[in-house]
Amino acid sequence: MGVQVQPQHAEYAELRRAASTLEEMGVDVIFNWDHFFPLNGDPDGAHFECWTMLAALAESTERVEIGPLVSCLSYRNPHLLADMARTVDHISGGRLIFGIGSGWAERDYTEYGYEFGTAGSRLDALAAALPVIRDRWSRLNPPPTREVPVMIGGGGERKTLRIVAEHATIWHAFGDVETLVRKNRVLDEWCASVGRDPGEIERSSGVAPTPGRQPEDVADYAGAAQQLYDIGTRLFTVGWSTTDPDLGKVRDLVAWRDEVNARAR
Template sequence: MADLSFDTDRPVRLGVQLAPQHHASYAVIRDAVTRLEDMGVDVLFNWDHFYPLSGDPDGTHFEGWSMLAAWAEQTERVEFGPLVNCNSYRNADLQADMARTIDHISKKGGDTGRFIFATGSGWFERDYDEYGYDFGTAGQRLDALAEALPRIEARWAQLNPEPTRDIPILIGGKGEQKTLRLVARHADIWHSFVPAEGLPGKFDVLKRWAETEQRDLSTLVISNELKGRGEQDARALFDAGVRLFTFGVSGPEVDFDGVRRWLDWRDAVNG
């Protein structure tokens, strides 16, 4: 039987999705990365899009994976990754090699790198249309992700040098027929925006898929979003099993005060 009894002793971690990669200069992004690491954030995320998702649709914007390589060199302690990579934009084996390379770049003093391979099937149609990718249907994109993940894992085992660690895989989404099965099969972290009251039902689905996949999910880390939510919501998510909380900030003015409030909450919960 699949085990979904989460490790309640696992500390809460705070990830910040730094999304002023739209509507900001790279100098703003670079300075924010340093400041957030110094503040004590556990994980830094960007996103994998080619155009802004809000504000001026043709505003300034930077490509995400190039940025992640720069973060690997710039930072010393934080884990980091995209939230989330779009599987459609790159060959699966190339994704594996890019992740492995960034993993090695990020190895600083410790025994391993710090890269998190956070991925999803893609959804922003303008990216596809403007860059010449076939948008297809949501089901087709999820099927493509299902085909890519084993190739990515296999390529990691073949690369020389191999990754510095078993690179954690984060899968984002909540679909019960395909996405959660991929979580049960591949993920170390499951990320969603599902409210606390909806999580038990998703956990039931995950448990059924874990039984099908014959995988123990007791170590699965549950991740969820804080933006637009208060401490009561966060506590409910914590009680439901969430241990990685993400907080999205947008540029050009980064909400450092908001990040500080959630860092204080994290520290209070962890005691």
């Protein structure tokens, strides 16, 4: 299971302590996000950059995997992004999950001077960049410590899921159970079209509140996760806010994960 530590409305020391606490609780992955301004609360509140934070978390944690959920391709040259990811992979000792998406937050683009384009043009750029990133990994010295897992976020059925079928190790999906059942079926169809075994792509989703896109008022994380598990989801992520942390719900989800794993043995 994963926890997305929201890099906003907090001092960095608080974010570091949150990551340490979550690692001690037994979570499997700590994610952040790749934006330049808060996604909720005061839109001009405190906020930290994604990849420099990940490099620091790579040093301050020991066991958990880390990664962006998800990095925005538009903000960095793909060769540079590949090198940054490779470096964080080495700092962490091979614990990076490379989350990547096409981007959507227009304010990030306009205030930092990036061309926003259209949803279609951003997805086209993502599809073109993923082979470039893998090629750059193959030519870096030293190369990544392992075959870096590539997590692609999004659920567009015409373009995004085709890109997932072609390139992803993990697909992070959005929506309620009914929506995800349909999108899983569409992804399987794209896998058949491109000649990929759909079983090679781990299914991931949030359970609450962000990046879940399940109902924002989910009270029972474990119950929501069980519904997702029943339709094939295997990576479950909850949002963590330093302004309103809820250790109890995270503990419940860790306990549910352990029970599921024990039954599977």
